[in-house]
Amino acid sequence: MEIGKDKLEEMLRTILTIRNFETRTEQLFAQGHIPGFVHLYIGEEAVATGVCANLRPTDYITSTHRGHGHCIGKGGDLSKMMAELYGKKGGYCKGKGGSMHIADMDLGILGANGIVGGGLPIAVGAGTSIQYQGTDQVAVCFFGDGASNQSTFHESINLAAVWNLPVIFVCENNFYGISLTPDKHFRIQDISVRAMGYGIPGITVDGNDVIAVYEAASEAIKKAREGSGPTLIEYKTYRMKGHFEGDHRLYQPKEEIEAWQEKDPVARYIDTLLTEGVLTSEEIERIGQETESQIEEAVKFAEASPFPEPAETLDDVFCEEGR
Amino acid sequence: MKQLSVSEALNEALIEEMERDETVFVIGEDVGTYGGIFGVTAGLLERFGSRRVKDTPISESAIVGSAVGAAATGLRPVAELMMLDFATVCMDQIVNQAAKIRYMFGGKTKLPLVIRAEGGAGANAAAQHSQCLEAWFIHVPGLKVVMPSTPYDSKGLLKSAIRDDNPVIFVEHKVLYEISGDVPEEEYVIPLGEADIKREGTDVTVVTYSMMLHTTMSAAEKLSKEGISVEVVDPRTLYPLDKKTILDSVAKTNKLVIVHEAPKTCGFGAEIAALVADEAFDTLDAPIKRVTAPDTPVPFSPSLEGFYIPDEDDIIKTIKEIV
Numbered sequence: 001m002e003i004g005k006d007k008l009e010e011m012l013r014t015i016l017t018i019r020n021f022e023t024r025t026e027q028l029f030a031q032g033h034i035p036g037f038v039h040l041y042i043g044e045e046a047v048a049t050g051v052c053a054n055l056r057p058t059d060y061i062t063s064t065h066r067g068h069g070h071c072i073g074k075g076g077d078l079s080k081m082m083a084e085l086y087g088k089k090g091g092y093c094k095g096k097g098g099s100m101h102i103a104d105m106d107l108g109i110l111g112a113n114g115i116v117g118g119g120l121p122i123a124v125g126a127g128t129s130i131q132y133q134g135t136d137q138v139a140v141c142f143f144g145d146g147a148s149n150q151s152t153f154h155e156s157i158n159l160a161a162v163w164n165l166p167v168i169f170v171c172e173n174n175f176y177g178i179s180l181t182p183d184k185h186f187r188i189q190d191i192s193v194r195a196m197g198y199g200i201p202g203i204t205v206d207g208n209d210v211i212a213v214y215e216a217a218s219e220a221i222k223k224a225r226e227g228s229g230p231t232l233i234e235y236k237t238y239r240m241k242g243h244f245e246g247d248h249r250l251y252q253p254k255e256e257i258e259a260w261q262e263k264d265p266v267a268r269y270i271d272t273l274l275t276e277g278v279l280t281s282e283e284i285e286r287i288g289q290e291t292e293s294q295i296e297e298a299v300k301f302a303e304a305s306p307f308p309e310p311a312e313t314l315d316d317v318f319c320e321e322g323r
Numbered sequence: 324m325k326q327l328s329v330s331e332a333l334n335e336a337l338i339e340e341m342e343r344d345e346t347v348f349v350i351g352e353d354v355g356t357y358g359g360i361f362g363v364t365a366g367l368l369e370r371f372g373s374r375r376v377k378d379t380p381i382s383e384s385a386i387v388g389s390a391v392g393a394a395a396t397g398l399r400p401v402a403e404l405m406m407l408d409f410a411t412v413c414m415d416q417i418v419n420q421a422a423k424i425r426y427m428f429g430g431k432t433k434l435p436l437v438i439r440a441e442g443g444a445g446a447n448a449a450a451q452h453s454q455c456l457e458a459w460f461i462h463v464p465g466l467k468v469v470m471p472s473t474p475y476d477s478k479g480l481l482k483s484a485i486r487d488d489n490p491v492i493f494v495e496h497k498v499l500y501e502i503s504g505d506v507p508e509e510e511y512v513i514p515l516g517e518a519d520i521k522r523e524g525t526d527v528t529v530v531t532y533s534m535m536l537h538t539t540m541s542a543a544e545k546l547s548k549e550g551i552s553v554e555v556v557d558p559r560t561l562y563p564l565d566k567k568t569i570l571d572s573v574a575k576t577n578k579l580v581i582v583h584e585a586p587k588t589c590g591f592g593a594e595i596a597a598l599v600a601d602e603a604f605d606t607l608d609a610p611i612k613r614v615t616a617p618d619t620p621v622p623f624s625p626s627l628e629g630f631y632i633p634d635e636d637d638i639i640k641t642i643k644e645i646v
Contacts, residue, residue: 060396093429101427110395111428115419121385122420125392125400132348132374132398139392152415155382159389162380316430317464319488 003214007053008278009287011210012269015049017291018069019266021078024295025068025085029245033303034085038099041069043208043240046265047172048073050213051140054221060108060126060139062119064172065100067112070142074109076102078294079301089312090305096316108137116177117150119143120169124156127165127230136225138166140217146177148191157232161198166224168217169232172207174239179251192234200230207235208265211272237265324505329495332474332506333363333439336481337401339510341371344399347485348375351386351403351439360405361441361500383413387438391421394436394490401485407442407494408454421490422465433488437481443534443584444632445498450620453497453628455533455585460492461562461594467491467515468561472536474504476559479513487515496534518565520572524554526646528572530595531582532557535633539582542638551646561591569595570603577608578645582638587615609645614638 022040029038041048044066052073055061063070071081077092084091085099092102103111110126113119123141130137147153148171160167171191175182188194195202205216213235220231238260242249273279279287327335341347348371349364355378358365368376379386383404390400404410410417417438424434444453460468467489471477477495484491521536522543531539536557543553556572558564573579579599581592592613599611614633622628 062392091429093427093431096429097427103424103428103431105395105428105432110392111424113420115415118388118415118420121388121416122392122395124385125389125394126396127392128350128377128389129393129396129398132393152384152388155380155385156388158380159382159385163377316426318467319425319430319433 003211005278008273011049011053011214012273012279012284013287013291014053014073015045015210015266015269016288017078017294018045018048018072020288020291020295021072022068024299026241026245028299035087036098038085038245039066039243040241040245041066043260043265044172044174044237045069046210046213046269047170047207047235047237048142050210051170051217053214054217055138055140057107059137060110060123062110062123062126062139062141063112064119064142064144064147065112065114065116066144067102068099071102071104071109071112075107076104076109078298082298082302083305086302086305087307088302088305089308090301094312095308117143117147117152120147120152120156123167124160124165127160127167128163130166131163138168138221138224140168140170142170142172144177145171145173145175145182145191146180148194149185157195157198157200157230160230161200164227164229166227167230168220168224169230170217171232171234173234173236176239176243176252178243190234192232195232200232202232202234204234204236207237208263208268210265210269238263325508326503327474327506328501328503329474329477330362330500332478333481333495334365335506336478336485337364337367338370340482340485341367341375346397347399347401348377349401349403350377350379350390352379352381352405354378354403359403361495361497363439363495364403383409384416387413387416388420390436390438391416391424391434394434395424395432399435399485401437401439404438404440406452407440407456408451410440410456417460417466418463422463425489426465434490435488436490437484437493438490439493439495441495441497443496443498444621444628445534447623447625447628448497449623453621455583457494457561458585458589458591461591465490467563468494469515469559470494470533470561471559472499472533472557474502474506476513476519478506479511480515480559482512483515486512491515494533498534502537513559515560516563516565517560518556518558518568520554520568521557522553522555524552524576526552526576527578527580527642528554528556528569528576529580529582529638529642530556530558530569532559532561533584535582535584538633538635539638542635542642545635546639546642551642553642566598566602570599573599573603574606577606579607580612580614580638580641580645582614582633584616584632586618587613588618590615612641612645614641
């Protein structure tokens, strides 16, 4: 597959934005600026980058508790994201959601989700809408290896298959469900083989290779747009940080982490771009700096934004409109 | 006026709303070919086609979740859960997703979604097909809960529920589907959150709804022959609750009995009792009484179920205790 330079550069910008956003978030959390739980996407950035590079603003995604990367990939506003992590009024959800509930309906981001497997049926609903309206949009459902053992995985993929919906099920197999390793919750090597049980295609792809991620998603998304139904893609990747910030990670062997460090998706992608002569190291450096300054702007915005007034607790439970 | 059963009245409401608004569609188990286990969706498939009348696999989480996703992306789904008891297998989608999405996202989305389900005992359907679980849903901020008792109310309230921009749990009673009542020829809606005084009286207020409304009306008729004048208030919508009508009635009669088919502990009656004790204690001339099912699962055998369900004698005896 020939990928144009613009797309390759766009993906570099995305992957660096995600990495730098998450690295900065890690620091800010450690410094006590971010309340609650934060689940970092470090190590898995190639998946959101390569998949979302195929999406249009009108396409939908559902995300997970580890959702910052998906939101950035889909074009989310860094300032509103960071302000939401801070619990500030200027955040995406006016401080009512936090890291696990960032959503941007205008960009088709139907929400991160605090319930493992909670987003799968919602993506099927977005696919139902698309089919109902007869457009060529798609819905991409991000979820993890842990979610693939939830009943919603079965119900959702089966329904999408039966109705031939334009939904792409993207399983980010990062090898850990908190502390749970694959041998403790699977007797299969590849989660993608489950697709056979629903009569849809399933593939397993290197989730730390931006180009491979992009190409696999491209094919599945093209099929979905053309009305050929859902695909299950399993991207094998690795969670380079704890389940949440503050996780002791005693269960993750040092040798394993080091081995995956060698396959770091950001370094690999930069190496590919340099080797193929797509971008020079100066250009890559400049893009990296640009993403860093955008993130600093986002941090400034978050810090300057006020906390919501306590009484705002009572707002937004119900919509007063109706038709 | 015409005479319609509750099933027919609900069916008319669905047809009228589907004709009025192209985004309204029906989704659930056996809603299409079968026409709904209780006939509520009869004829809809023939009239509107499979695009708008969607038979699903037996996958309640996928039914509710896909309705949530469809509602978040511009449609107005009416999902049928068949039995209210089956809500137990998709509570995440109802409680964590549907009820909270608007709030968690800072009020930036609306979720026009109706979940229809049939509840209640009286058909010897035993413990897993007979429950009145309304209190669960009333207790979850973000859900509206409707429980009609007559054909007229069923039609007018379902039309309002479909037009509402919030998730509405619409509970029908299995014993009431076949009862007949007056329904206007012309179109009408009944706003959510408005109680109806089903019988005016001066000696005692009885707050009741759904099947128990009818049992209470019979009891009230008998008591009138003994010179006891009972005012029967049917809230119709349990959340949001029309507190004023209840408080005004109690201010007039100075006595309150609550009758419901659900078990006593933490039932809807406890909330009404607390409301009146809190806001109208001075108007009371007697203790507040509740007539409810016992705190047991619903039994199967006719002799046991007959004991379980509150009857006219229970209501009459309780009213006489305080009048």
